[in-house]
Amino acid sequence: MRNCKDHKTCINEALIKAETICKQKGVKFTKLRKQVLKLIWKSHSYVKAYDLLEELKKIDSSAKPPTVYRSLDFLIDNGFIHKVQSLNAFVACTHPQEHKECYFLICKNCKSIEECCSEKISKVMNSEATRNNFNTNQVTLEISGICQECIN
Amino acid sequence: MRNCKDHKTCINEALIKAETICKQKGVKFTKLRKQVLKLIWKSHSYVKAYDLLEELKKIDSSAKPPTVYRSLDFLIDNGFIHKVQSLNAFVACTHPQEHKECYFLICKNCKSIEECCSEKISKVMNSEATRNNFNTNQVTLEISGICQECIN
DNA sequence: AAATGAATGTTATAATATAACATAATTAAT
DNA sequence: ATTAATTATGTTATATTATAACATTCATTT
Ligand SMILES: [Zn+2]
Ligand SMILES: [Zn+2]
Ligand SMILES: [Zn+2]
Ligand SMILES: [Zn+2]
Secondary structure: OOOOOHHHHHHHHHHHHHHHHHHOOOOOOHHHHHHHHHHHOOOOOEEEEEHHHHHHHOOOOOOOHHHHHHHHHHHHOOOOOOEHHOOOOEOOOOOOOOOOOEEEEEEEEOOOOEEEEEEEEEEEHHHHHOOOOOOEEEEEEEEEOOOOOOOH | OOOOOOOOHHHHHHHHHHHHHHHHHHOOOOOHHHHHHHHHHHOOOOOOOOHOOOHHHHOOOOHHHHHHHHHHHHHOOOOEEEEEEEEEEEEOOOOOOOOOOEEEEEOOOOOEEEEEOHHHHHHHHHHHHHHHHEEEEEEEEEEEEEHHHHHH
């Protein structure tokens, strides 16, 4: 996402993929939900709910908080976006349906956010949970710092 | 903390420890800050800021949101408590000054929360960050699920 | 065509957190 | 000791994030 060459194509591919997944799952990818996902994808970074609401109002002036939050809920539930807990923000998922335990690298400098997967981390996390007799349901792993680009 | 035999002693030890650390660091462990830390410790679980405010009001009726949030900030900055990002809540640190990268096991059923450390996790996290040329500053790792006690 | 359920519209408000400025208490400098 | 500077707290107001509750519209099924 960060290094995409043509972000418009990138967005369109994501929307088509979402459409396909929704069809498979038998859930409705309504105009509103599509618009919200598109707005989130438009950002190369994370977005805040109320910023999203402002954007949405430009398209449909009657949009209100529940309009946004319901769509966000749908998109989260179906794996098209993630909530970034430490920022109260939302980010497009770069590989829906393909992963379970991902983590985020959040650059405090350029506000970029990268979604990463790692077998290693998943394994260690599982072994830790097992060691504690804990039945894991959801993992939140958010790493804040300075990204590659901003270090140099 | 969860399995302490005498929570009053447990709280007192934590407060004395905090006092000592503050002296060492040359920061002020004021009456207010101590009260707030005590209130957080009183809970065997996590606490919400506004619940804390209600408790504080019983001691000092003039307490207001900034009263609580400032104390929380101090306690977080000095490592006596942690913020649980996925719950917008706060939890006492069970081993201040002794750790860097901890994680939390949060039981959705009994609302217990356990702070755990793991060399393994720290190592894997460091290697992942290195692999991504990422300069880690802060790690948020919160695992939600069902705890040992609640599974049985 | 009617009934059902899902999605959206709408109003209101809850829950979480901070900005900005005033005052008090502590510490440092004169 | 007195003043100045710094830090902490008090106070008012408001920003930000999120949901409850109920009405209406839309899509799907009968
Ligand atoms: Zn994802
Ligand atoms: Zn960066
Ligand atoms: Zn801790
Ligand atoms: Zn439990």
